[in-house]
Amino acid sequence: xxxxxxxxxxxxxxxxxxxxxxxxxxxxxxxxxxxxxxxxxxxxxxxxxxxxxxxxxxxxxxxxxxxxxxxxxxxxxxxxxxxxxxxxxxxxxxxxxxxxxxxxxxxxxxxxxxxxxxxxxxxxxxxxxxxxxxxxxxxxxxxxxxxxxxxxxxxxxxxxxxxxxxxxxxxxxxxxxxxxxxxxxxxxxxxxxxxxxxxxxxxxxxxxxxxxxxxxxxxxxxxxxxxxxxxxxxxxxxxxxxxxxxxxxxxxxxxxxxxxxxxxxxxxxxxxxxxxxxxxxxxxxxxxxxxxxxxxxxxxxxxxxxxxxxxxxxxxxxxxxxxxxxxxxxxxxxxxxxxxxxxxxxxxxxxxxxxxxxxxxxxxxxxxxxxxxxxxxxxxxxxxxxxxxxxxxxxxxxxxxxxxxxxxxxxxxxxxxxxxxxxxxxxxxxxxxxxxxxxxxxxxxxxxxxxxxxxxxxxxxxxxxxxxxxxxx
Numbered sequence: 001x002x003x004x005x006x007x008x009x010x011x012x013x014x015x016x017x018x019x020x021x022x023x024x025x026x027x028x029x030x031x032x033x034x035x036x037x038x039x040x041x042x043x044x045x046x047x048x049x050x051x052x053x054x055x056x057x058x059x060x061x062x063x064x065x066x067x068x069x070x071x072x073x074x075x076x077x078x079x080x081x082x083x084x085x086x087x088x089x090x091x092x093x094x095x096x097x098x099x100x101x102x103x104x105x106x107x108x109x110x111x112x113x114x115x116x117x118x119x120x121x122x123x124x125x126x127x128x129x130x131x132x133x134x135x136x137x138x139x140x141x142x143x144x145x146x147x148x149x150x151x152x153x154x155x156x157x158x159x160x161x162x163x164x165x166x167x168x169x170x171x172x173x174x175x176x177x178x179x180x181x182x183x184x185x186x187x188x189x190x191x192x193x194x195x196x197x198x199x200x201x202x203x204x205x206x207x208x209x210x211x212x213x214x215x216x217x218x219x220x221x222x223x224x225x226x227x228x229x230x231x232x233x234x235x236x237x238x239x240x241x242x243x244x245x246x247x248x249x250x251x252x253x254x255x256x257x258x259x260x261x262x263x264x265x266x267x268x269x270x271x272x273x274x275x276x277x278x279x280x281x282x283x284x285x286x287x288x289x290x291x292x293x294x295x296x297x298x299x300x301x302x303x304x305x306x307x308x309x310x311x312x313x314x315x316x317x318x319x320x321x322x323x324x325x326x327x328x329x330x331x332x333x334x335x336x337x338x339x340x341x342x343x344x345x346x347x348x349x350x351x352x353x354x355x356x357x358x359x360x361x362x363x364x365x366x367x368x369x370x371x372x373x374x375x376x377x378x379x380x381x382x383x384x385x386x387x388x389x390x391x392x393x394x395x396x397x398x399x400x401x402x403x404x405x406x407x408x409x410x411x412x413x414x415x416x417x418x419x420x421x422x423x424x425x426x427x428x429x430x431x432x433x434x435x436x437x438x439x440x441x442x443x444x445x446x447x448x449x450x451x452x453x454x455x456x457x458x459x460x461x462x463x464x465x466x467x468x469x470x471x472x473x
Contacts, residue, residue: 040221047135051128058121067106096295111277120270130260141467146216152456153209160205164198244396254470261381268374275370278363287349298332399461406454416444
């Protein structure tokens with residue numbers, strides 16, 4: 001039995017390890033990373049929540065156009081001196097009371113304040129939806145750039161490892177020379193120092209790759225490691241044919257941020273209309289239905305007549321005779337709860353007019369503030385135009401410069417490859433010294449690194465320009 005349990009535990013651990021390995025080594029394409037980011041990114045979720053709030057505000061502003069209907073009910077017990085709500089007389093006894101009411105209030109006219117508020121909130125909702133689209137565009141760009149940074153870091157790490165491998169191969173050759181006491185003994189020490197330098201370059205490249213992956217993970221809001229799959233990513237290194245001005249024209253037409261800010265201007269102008277309504281009278285109609293109950297209320301019923309002395313008298317023949325009068329006799333009884341609610345029912349209906357005469361210039365100042373908000377919205381749109389125009393111009397200039405640099409670096413790599421090939425042969429045969437060899441090797445390695453960096457710098461800038469054009473990245 002114990003052996004079966006141990007075997008079961010081992011199999012479970014193997015399955016868990018396999019699952020963990022698959023989870024850790026899961027490969028993501030760029031499109032998968034973008035999809036994950038659109039689902040998980042916290043900043044984008046926050047933007048969506050803001051848009052949801054704007055939607056609720058719009059729904060409430062539409063509901064404000066409807067009449068307000070409210071009902072109220074209370075039931076209580078009063079002990080001691082109080083006023084009987086049925087007779088309005090003072091009583092000193094325990095009293096159970098209850099009130100019920102239904103009220104209605106409907107605004108007929110208030111300078112179109114409610115209507116303009118609804119229109120303003122509709123524009124704010126629409127702007128919020130456009131801001132979600134703008135946030136998605138920003139996120140897609142950032143994920144794409146982070147993805148390319150990971151690819152760049154991977155290429156640089158591969159170059160660093162290839163450099164170390166080449167140096168290690170040279171160590172074996174120099175070690176034979178050193179052990180056979182042929183050649184320059186200092187060359188062996190120098191090549192060992194170069195190995196240490198190349199190992200450091202590998203560590204630096206691994207750190208850069210790890211940092212690039214962490215940046216991508218933060219955008220994706222994932223905790224697991226990311227292995228990217230560049231096979232489906234097409235990295236065409238072709239000359240960009242559009243000018244900076246052409247890119248900017250497309251950006252104005254396609255970027256959601258411009259559309260959102262234009263809508264914000266319209267919403268701010270509606271805010272001015274809302275503020276101006278404070279100068280106009282407000283007209284509303286109201287109505288009410290009310291009733292009440294009191295335990296002190298009684299119903300008196302006639303049950304015949306009685307003769308009683310009044311306390312006065314008349315004198316007849318010197319004899320005082322009491323005055324007797326006939327009065328109706330009543331019997332009292334409680335009035336039921338439902339009967340009182342029915343008997344005490346009353347209604348009210350009317351119209352109310354509120355005319356603003358003087359409110360400390362509050363309405364005037366509110367209009368001024370709303371006009372300032374309109375100007376701020378216009379300035380914000382103009383500022384965005386200027387910032388994006390300058391950004392496009394800078395990115396476009398850098399892109400053209402790095403494109404030219406890439407072609408120069410390609411020529412440089414070819415030249416250094418030939419120089420390294422020659423010096424490598426000469427050094428292996430003891431014709432050249434280590435200084436010439438290592439200089440040639442470092443020149444080639446640095447040229448390859450610069451070429452890889454130039455390639456991704458160009459692709460990054462192309463992606464940024466495509467983002468401004470509103471095209472799919």
